[in-house]
Amino acid sequence: MTADQELQVIVQQGKEPNPTVQDERNSVSSSQTEVSRSDMYKRWLRVTVYTFFVISGQTVATILGRLYYDNGGNSKWLATVVQLVGFPVLLPYYLMSIKTHATTHRDGKRTSPRNRVLVYVVLGLLVGADCYLYSIGLLYLPVSTYSLICASQLAFNAFFSYFLNSQKLTPIILNSLFLLTISSTLLAFNNEESTSTKVTKGEYVKGFICTVAASGGYGLVLSLQQLAFLKVLKRQTFSEVMDMIIYVSLVASGVSVVGLFASSEWKTLSSEMENYKPGKVSYIMNLVWTAVTWQVFSIGGTGLIFELSSLFSNAISVLGLPVVPILAVIIFHDKMNGLKVISMILAIWGFTSYVYQQYLDDKNLKKSHGITTTKSPDPPEAEESSWQSK
Numbered sequence: 085m086t087a088d089q090e091l092q093v094i095v096q097q098g099k100e101p102n103p104t105v106q107d108e109r110n111s112v113s114s115s116q117t118e119v120s121r122s123d124m125y126k127r128w129l130r131v132t133v134y135t136f137f138v139i140s141g142q143t144v145a146t147i148l149g150r151l152y153y154d155n156g157g158n159s160k161w162l163a164t165v166v167q168l169v170g171f172p173v174l175l176p177y178y179l180m181s182i183k184t185h186a187t188t189h190r191d192g193k194r195t196s197p198r199n200r201v202l203v204y205v206v207l208g209l210l211v212g213a214d215c216y217l218y219s220i221g222l223l224y225l226p227v228s229t230y231s232l233i234c235a236s237q238l239a240f241n242a243f244f245s246y247f248l249n250s251q252k253l254t255p256i257i258l259n260s261l262f263l264l265t266i267s268s269t270l271l272a273f274n275n276e277e278s279t280s281t282k283v284t285k286g287e288y289v290k291g292f293i294c295t296v297a298a299s300g301g302y303g304l305v306l307s308l309q310q311l312a313f314l315k316v317l318k319r320q321t322f323s324e325v326m327d328m329i330i331y332v333s334l335v336a337s338g339v340s341v342v343g344l345f346a347s348s349e350w351k352t353l354s355s356e357m358e359n360y361k362p363g364k365v366s367y368i369m370n371l372v373w374t375a376v377t378w379q380v381f382s383i384g385g386t387g388l389i390f391e392l393s394s395l396f397s398n399a400i401s402v403l404g405l406p407v408v409p410i411l412a413v414i415i416f417h418d419k420m421n422g423l424k425v426i427s428m429i430l431a432i433w434g435f436t437s438y439v440y441q442q443y444l445d446d447k448n449l450k451k452s453h454g455i456t457t458t459k460s461p462d463p464p465e466a467e468e469s470s471w472q473s474k
Contacts, residue, residue: 131391133387134384138384138388138400141380141382142377145167145374148374149374152370152374155366159349159353161343161344161349162371164340164343166374166375167218167219167378168333170375170378171382173379204328205335207328208334211336214305217295218294220294221295223291224283224287224288233295235265236300237402238261238264238303238399241302241306244308245310249310249314256438257441259437260438263430264403264431264435265402267430303398306397313389329382329383385401
């Protein structure tokens with residue numbers, strides 16, 4: 085009986101979990117949860133900063149572009165150059181941050197220089213052509229109509245993302261796209277077109293067609309950028325984002341500068357500066373800050389593609405479009421009407437809808453990781469059952 089009792093005690097002790105091992109597992113699980121939660125907060129903080137960059141950069145740059153044309157500027161190629169040539173302001177920040185991000189994601193196979201150059205050249209050519217088309221549209225179209233047509237870039241991006249990036253068009257995303265598009269479409273019914281009296285019907289049609297083409301091209305560029313990160317560059321790091329911005333801007337800037345000299349518009353720049361209504365200093369400051377704010381927009385847009393998707397980046401871009409007429413009330417003394425208020429409300433509603441979809445995606449991703457984590461300690465039990473079956 086004594087031997088049986090001792091055997092029962094040994095078996096009972098074998099069944100009881102080891103408190104030390106259990107505590108270690110709980111500690112590891114708790115630390116993993118804290119790290120995951122911290123990473124999630126940091127990610128959404130970056131998304132918030134990028135969103136601010138997109139909206140503020142695009143809004144200020146568009147207002148400055150309108151001021152350039154309204155005050156006597158008339159060079160479409162110069163308006164294109166300033167959208168692209170501001171990328172050197174990023175170089176100091178880029179160089180200081182290389183060491184910080186140099187060790188991140190070094191596992192993947194490095195892309196060949198030929199493929200990398202091909203990506204930058206193709207995207208640079210598309211961006212250069214896109215910016216020129218946008219410059220024509222902003223010259224000939226009123227701000228409200230310009231914003232309306234630019235909103236179509238979201239539909240173009242959804243189309244290209246569906247085929248190039250396997251983007252799922254859920255009902256919530258479709259609702260967001262519909263609301264964001266309608267919010268800008270309402271601006272077409274605004275009758276306060278103070279600048280349209282100086283534009284002929286032919287110029288208006290030209291501006292309309294160019295802006296539609298530019299919107300389609302911009303949607304394609306965003307989808308191609310996301311595809312390049314996943315399929316060609318294969319390393320989603322900070323340095324890759326900055327390389328994408330700098331080298332694509334370098335190629336696009338070269339294209340726009342060549343266009344400026346090939347079109348002979350550079351010959352009229354001196355007289356344009358002399359006749360600029362606010363003066364020479366204002367002329368230079370307008371061009372400089374337009375270049376800077378477009379680079380702020382570029383950082384935000386590329387960062388959102390890096391963190392989420394090209395479709396989300398475009399949705400944020402469309403969200404900022406109704407802000408331009410709102411600021412025009414203050415700067416250009418336009419009248420605020422109910423149509424503009426409704427447009428802004430719909431834009432915020434659509435943006436909130438899209439963010440909610442991103443929240444659901446993150447929640448589902450977290451659940452899937454939670455299932456994987458809880459099943460990870462199970463292999464010993466599986467080995468035990470496998471041994472018993474033998």
